[in-house]
Amino acid sequence: MSQLQRITIQPSQLQENLLLFTPQQQHYLVRVLRLREGEKFIAMDGQGKWWLAELAGEKGQVLEPLEVKTELPVAITLMIGLPKGNGFDDVVRCCTELGVGCILPVLSDRTLLHPSPQKLERWQRIATEAAEQSERAFVPTILEPVAFTNAINSCSATHRYLCEARGDYPHLNTLINNTSGEIVIATGPEGGWTEGEVNIAQAAGFQPVNLGRRILRAVTAPIVALSLISASFEV
């Protein structure tokens, strides 16, 4: 099973086996995902077509089409304020089962956990096992934890949501629908995001959303969010 980054393209971006990136996609691949010349990645058209490709200068060289039945037709990144204890293990496991493409742990104002580098290996191992058990074609990438503001400001995904239990925000389900482009969904640590963090995220184009009328734990919220997004792309 390969552990490849994923990117969503418009069908018009594929021309004679070459992928022509937008400046945002270029930035995402090279700066955020740190993909290097010749490294492989997955391109998806958001309508069920998948290609194996490699980075070739400022373009992508398509290597072969892929047949994928258990993967979502969309790239979903979970940006998560690290919960305390071993809660993140459960998040990685469940969200992998639900089809997440990438998990980016963030250190926010209320994050208590500052994980050791060994933790990242552990999480990647959990993701690999969960991907196999759930019969996925690809293993999600677990990125190294970064500061909340950096994560928010370097995000170029088409659809950006921030889950926030308090406040009068629309329900996630009213906004997600079967569109193309990347989705980033952010969920907070115990105690949620601070007001300042919600403001920073809103200024960076994140739409605050709620996940229902009850207060969910930091470990439950990402699983619920992924359940709703996955279902909206599979029904």
Next chain:
Amino acid sequence: MSQLQRITIQPSQLQENLLLFTPQQQHYLVRVLRLREGEKFIAMDGQGKWWLAELAGEKGQVLEPLEVKTELPVAITLMIGLPKGNGFDDVVRCCTELGVGCILPVLSDRTLLHPSPQKLERWQRIATEAAEQSERAFVPTILEPVAFTNAINSCSATHRYLCEARGDYPHLNTLINNTSGEIVIATGPEGGWTEGEVNIAQAAGFQPVNLGRRILRAVTAPIVALSLISASFEV
């Protein structure tokens, strides 16, 4: 916080502060929930109105209307093939956060765990803590484990679903919608339901459904199912 059973009624069943039950509701209250004369319960009209009531002979005596913002307008029972280890603790915790009304553990062909009576107390304590933390108005009821066939055949809920990962069944999200009546959703233990169990459930009026194209663990499936049902009643 009160720990009361819930039942959904049609508005026409409430006449001058008396609730007139259908034979199925009578059976559910007295045989399944084992409610006794004078014991309190909650009646909901499925449209957001709630009443505190008590059993009075073959009827219900309405005591007072209730104001409830964090409860779902529908009674959801999770029927679950007990997962192994401590997995059921997580299920009770997360499904309580998601608004479940009642959890009925069942002993199925592939159930490995045969819990001690102390376990029931432990689960009820977890449900109580999770209900408080998630700011619910009521604590879900955890019933004593029963045999799969008994649970299936004594079920009189309006909407009955059985989650089954293999086989060509519709996605749960295509079937649930904001209707009145009770919902029962059944999820299997590790390894899922046997073919015989799926047949028994179908014969008893359960609709097999899937929860997406990946294989979910026994602990993840009920959380995903509850996420989808809750969202469909809150959007």
